[in-house]
Amino acid sequence: MSKDKQFVTEITPQSEDFSRWYIDVIKKAELMDYSPxxxxxxxxxxxxxxxxNIQRDLDRRFKETGHRNAYFPLFIPESFFQKEKEHVxxxxxxxxxxxxxxxxxxxxxxxxxxxxxxxxxxxYSKWIQSYRDLPVLINQWANVVRWEKRTMPFxxxxxxLWQEGHTAHETEEEARKExxxxxxxxxxxxxxxxxxxxxxxxxTPSERFAGAVDTYSIExxxxxxxxxxxxxxxxxxxxxxVAFDIKFLDRENTLQYVHTxxxxxxxxxxxxxxxxxxxxxxxxxxxxxxPTQVIMIPIGPAKMRDQVVGRVDELYAELKKAGVRVRxxxxxxxxxxxxxxxxxxxxxxxxxxxxxxxxxNGQVVLVSRITGEKRIVQQANLVAEVxxxxxxxxxxxxxxxxxxxxDNLRSVETxxxxxxxxxxxxGFVEAGWxxxxxxxxxxxxxxxxxxxxxxxxxSEHKKSCLVCGDPxxxxxxxxxxx
Amino acid sequence: MSKDKQFVTEITPQSEDFSRWYIDVIKKAELMDYSPxxxxxxxxxxxxxxxxNIQRDLDRRFKETGHRNAYFPLFIPESFFQKEKEHVxxxxxxxxxxxxxxxxxxxxxxxxxxxxxxxxxxxYSKWIQSYRDLPVLINQWANVVRWEKRTMPFxxxxxxLWQEGHTAHETEEEARKExxxxxxxxxxxxxxxxxxxxxxxxxTPSERFAGAVDTYSIExxxxxxxxxxxxxxxxxxxxxxVAFDIKFLDRENTLQYVHTxxxxxxxxxxxxxxxxxxxxxxxxxxxxxxPTQVIMIPIGPAKMRDQVVGRVDELYAELKKAGVRVRxxxxxxxxxxxxxxxxxxxxxxxxxxxxxxxxxNGQVVLVSRITGEKRIVQQANLVAEVxxxxxxxxxxxxxxxxxxxxDNLRSVETxxxxxxxxxxxxGFVEAGWxxxxxxxxxxxxxxxxxxxxxxxxxSEHKKSCLVCGDPxxxxxxxxxxx
Numbered sequence: 009m010s011k012d013k014q015f016v017t018e019i020t021p022q023s024e025d026f027s028r029w030y031i032d033v034i035k036k037a038e039l040m041d042y043s044p045x046x047x048x049x050x051x052x053x054x055x056x057x058x059x060x061n062i063q064r065d066l067d068r069r070f071k072e073t074g075h076r077n078a079y080f081p082l083f084i085p086e087s088f089f090q091k092e093k094e095h096v097x098x099x100x101x102x103x104x105x106x107x108x109x110x111x112x113x114x115x116x117x118x119x120x121x122x123x124x125x126x127x128x129x130x131x132y133s134k135w136i137q138s139y140r141d142l143p144v145l146i147n148q149w150a151n152v153v154r155w156e157k158r159t160m161p162f163x164x165x166x167x168x169l170w171q172e173g174h175t176a177h178e179t180e181e182e183a184r185k186e187x188x189x190x191x192x193x194x195x196x197x198x199x200x201x202x203x204x205x206x207x208x209x210x211x212t213p214s215e216r217f218a219g220a221v222d223t224y225s226i227e228x229x230x231x232x233x234x235x236x237x238x239x240x241x242x243x244x245x246x247x248x249x250v251a252f253d254i255k256f257l258d259r260e261n262t263l264q265y266v267h268t269x270x271x272x273x274x275x276x277x278x279x280x281x282x283x284x285x286x287x288x289x290x291x292x293x294x295x296x297x298x299p300t301q302v303i304m305i306p307i308g309p310a311k312m313r314d315q316v317v318g319r320v321d322e323l324y325a326e327l328k329k330a331g332v333r334v335r336x337x338x339x340x341x342x343x344x345x346x347x348x349x350x351x352x353x354x355x356x357x358x359x360x361x362x363x364x365x366x367x368x369n370g371q372v373v374l375v376s377r378i379t380g381e382k383r384i385v386q387q388a389n390l391v392a393e394v395x396x397x398x399x400x401x402x403x404x405x406x407x408x409x410x411x412x413x414x415d416n417l418r419s420v421e422t423x424x425x426x427x428x429x430x431x432x433x434x435g436f437v438e439a440g441w442x443x444x445x446x447x448x449x450x451x452x453x454x455x456x457x458x459x460x461x462x463x464x465x466x467s468e469h470k471k472s473c474l475v476c477g478d479p480x481x482x483x484x485x486x487x488x489x490x
Numbered sequence: 491m492s493k494d495k496q497f498v499t500e501i502t503p504q505s506e507d508f509s510r511w512y513i514d515v516i517k518k519a520e521l522m523d524y525s526p527x528x529x530x531x532x533x534x535x536x537x538x539x540x541x542x543n544i545q546r547d548l549d550r551r552f553k554e555t556g557h558r559n560a561y562f563p564l565f566i567p568e569s570f571f572q573k574e575k576e577h578v579x580x581x582x583x584x585x586x587x588x589x590x591x592x593x594x595x596x597x598x599x600x601x602x603x604x605x606x607x608x609x610x611x612x613x614y615s616k617w618i619q620s621y622r623d624l625p626v627l628i629n630q631w632a633n634v635v636r637w638e639k640r641t642m643p644f645x646x647x648x649x650x651l652w653q654e655g656h657t658a659h660e661t662e663e664e665a666r667k668e669x670x671x672x673x674x675x676x677x678x679x680x681x682x683x684x685x686x687x688x689x690x691x692x693x694t695p696s697e698r699f700a701g702a703v704d705t706y707s708i709e710x711x712x713x714x715x716x717x718x719x720x721x722x723x724x725x726x727x728x729x730x731x732v733a734f735d736i737k738f739l740d741r742e743n744t745l746q747y748v749h750t751x752x753x754x755x756x757x758x759x760x761x762x763x764x765x766x767x768x769x770x771x772x773x774x775x776x777x778x779x780x781p782t783q784v785i786m787i788p789i790g791p792a793k794m795r796d797q798v799v800g801r802v803d804e805l806y807a808e809l810k811k812a813g814v815r816v817r818x819x820x821x822x823x824x825x826x827x828x829x830x831x832x833x834x835x836x837x838x839x840x841x842x843x844x845x846x847x848x849x850x851n852g853q854v855v856l857v858s859r860i861t862g863e864k865r866i867v868q869q870a871n872l873v874a875e876v877x878x879x880x881x882x883x884x885x886x887x888x889x890x891x892x893x894x895x896x897d898n899l900r901s902v903e904t905x906x907x908x909x910x911x912x913x914x915x916x917g918f919v920e921a922g923w924x925x926x927x928x929x930x931x932x933x934x935x936x937x938x939x940x941x942x943x944x945x946x947x948x949s950e951h952k953k954s955c956l957v958c959g960d961p962x963x964x965x966x967x968x969x970x971x972x
Binding site: 041043044045048049050051052053055056057059060076077078079080081082083084085088100101102103104105106107108109110111118120127130131134135146150151153155157167169 | 523525526527530531532533534535537538539541542558559560561562563564565566567570582583584585586587588589590591592593600602609612613616617628632633635637639649651
């Protein structure tokens with residue numbers, strides 16, 4: 009058992025150093041590795057498969073709401089950024105530039121895309137002539153680059169993977185409806201699929217996307233009380249339409265600018281997943297996103313091995329056929345105890361054990377990664393039992409994350425109250441805000457917390473600004489954020 | 491009907507100018523558009539969906555053979571290219587360079603990846619220690635960039651999408667087996683899914699991948715007789731292992747270099763698909779890859795419209811439920827004739843017509859895009875009839891493409907014979923070759939044709955070199971190529 013011990017103690021406890029715990033877990037579970045390029049990581053197969061599962065489910069939701077995928081160029085001419093003033097100011101500090109190609113200096117520098125509003129805008133101006141061409145509902149799965157000074161694997165890397173939706177509409181009303189629809193899709197996806205509760209709301213002006221009229225976000229709480237913005241949806245008004253001359257003849261034969269939206273979610277979701285559900289034993293993956301949902305481990309003396317493994321293989325085939333993502337670890341040179349720890353560390357939601365006595369009784373043992381609950385179930389009902397246990401686990405993980413979030417979200421009246429809460433305990437703060445950038449800035453300077461969003465459903469509507477005491481215009485969620 | 495006429499005559503006939511036909515078709519069918527970045531295209535939804543279908547099927551084949559996906563950085567440090575001499579010579583002339591980021595000049599230039607052997611090599615050297623870590627079987631779906639002087643949408647663009655597999659093995663034997671397995675997977679995929687017959691074979695040394703020991707390819711014939719390399723698989727020996735120090739302790743506890751392979755297929759496949767199957771009416775898509783397999787068009791007088799559309803919707807639901815990719819075009823302001831032409835131009839394999847008389851008789855009319863064959867089938871058997879017709883269409887398209895390929899592949903004895911064949915008719919030539927680079931070069935200079943590959947199954951084994959008359963070492967397929 010010394011091997012087990014060593015295994016477990018390689019992960020720094022969360023309480024000791026949350027960031028080190030995070031890095032220990034993602035490296036040990038082989039989700040990623042650092043690359044030789046500053047701020048860029050390698051998504052190893054175990055990590056990339058999480059992304060594939062996220063993609064599959066999100067993509068289905070996009071398509072069900074009428075969107076189609078496309079692919080636009082990686083490079084964006086420098087002049088494109090100049091066309092929308094706020095956009096260039098927001099992104100210029102982070103851009104990498106291609107200045108030479110095939111041995112020659114380029115006439116115009118090309119940015120490696122940080123986001124593609126400008127390129128979509130340029131093409132939409134060619135494609136859209138009439139109201140009959142609207143709406144245009146296109147999404148793109150792509151890599152993007154933002155040269156970050158401080159990076160954190162998955163949560164903030166210079167290159168990352170994401171999807172960016174870009175839509176164009178006849179009217180403001182329709183574009184705003186789309187903006188909210190996509191925010192809802194993100195919220196539903198993150199809650200249902202990743203078992204992460206989120207707070208939906210509108211960003212304050214200082215936190216808006218560069219070039220947006222309004223930005224909305226979903227915000228999730230990590231186990232260290234910090235926030236991750238897990239998805240954003242922007243109503244861009246006619247700003248990009250004006251910048252890129254995207255006009256259409258409306259139903260009255262008048263030339264109008266389109267109203268556009270954009271919305272995105274990225275590989276940050278992987279980081280959130282780990283920080284919301286993981287514990288000192290390692291990863292804990294909700295069944296819906298887990299690459300392996302059930303790990304099957306044969307148990308017992310060597311003389312029974314062939315028989316047990318034979319039965320495990322039969323049950324494996326049944327589960328597989330039912331669509332369960334299942335794997336068998338029947339290595340003879342590794343102890344069951346070592347395997348138990350390994351798959352707990354890797355976050356596999358359910359372990360299935362089968363030994364000689366279970367065979368006699370027509371049973372198997374199922375053990376939950378999250379609760380440790382052990383169920384002895386009949387082999388005859390295996391598929392139904394496993395599916396039910398997985399569904400309960402998914403729900404249990406959501407409930408626990410929500411409980412944690414609620415336990416660590418405090419409604420406060422004053423900046424002092426906020427400070428003492430954040431000193432005692434990390435978490436989110438809900439407070440009144442007068443709407444002035446100065447008060448928002450002061451909160452950030454004194455606490456390190458930024459406004460996350462103005463929640464659509466605050467736990468209560470606050471009366472006065474936590475900083476200046478003036479009447480509150482909004483109730484805002486503040487938190488330190490990744 | 492004037493609208494129909496105009497529609498059709500916008501496509502240049504293949505016989506008049508094949509390249510113009512190609513551009514006309516892909517623009518008209520909205521598969522792509524030119525972008526403002528030199529040599530880069532936009533994959534519009536109709537074109538990107540072809541890629542999504544290709545991805546889904548290829549990805550399944552990769553996973554069934556034990557490969558997993560991952561994602562490696564877009565940027566590759568300049569020093570990495572220097573490590574493998576042939577590799578740098580091959581790719582240096584095509585590389586775009588990032589020299590500045592976030593307002594600062596980089597210490598080392600970063601290439602935008604043209605392919606990722608070097609980055610995989612670097613990481614594999616960290617991950618592989620022992621024979622127990624082998625084989626490593628990783629694939630990556632990604633964008634790559636090669637700064638091309640002459641471009642052709644889908645077939646040769648500066649940025650393109652592809653997958654690149656990179657594997658590492660204990661022995662040469664195992665790595666060579668992998669190389670051939672992946673070539674076979676490409677061949678099966680292209681023949682079964684895209685209905686394109688291919689010639690499998692080995693590349694001559696002058697056409698090898700930069701850094702490979704051996705390169706294998708599948709070659710397809712376009713309707714203008716030119717070749718497209720539709721997939722390649724490389725045995726890299728220990729070249730990249732030596733360059734990147736990828737060593738492992740073998741079963742005898744001796745330090746050894748791994749043997750690596752790489753293999754790739756790209757969005758070129760979309761170009762091939764169009765050039766192999768398209769005709770003067772537009773695209774023609776094999777059912778397996780077609781985004782829409784069946785287009786349903788209600789027909790008949792206005793007073794019957796609601797009834798007919800109602801029945802069309804019921805049949806639509808049946809087909810959809812059975813997994814057929816089906817769409818309804820029930821627009822009232824567009825004539826059926828215009829729709830017929832539109833979906834023929836877009837290459838939809840089957841058209842389903844339903845009018846009042848069909849309703850009375852419990853029938854529908856199915857029309858094949860390829861053969862024009864019309865079948866009147868019972869609504870009660872609709873799913874089975876459609877599935878059978880689609881399967882036959884898939885086979886028919888493959889058979890026709892194979893017939894065309896065979897009709898335009900000529901076995902020749904001499905360079906003169908080759909020249910007169912290529913003057914009379916475009917196509918592939920099979921000829922004996924002594925193995926000297928000089929003779930291969932002379933063929934290229936005098937005919938514009940390059941050696942495509944040394945086919946595993948030539949139609950006959952040639953005795954003498956077509957240029958010098960010396961005994962033939964190989965039988966080679968030559969062709970002009972995209």
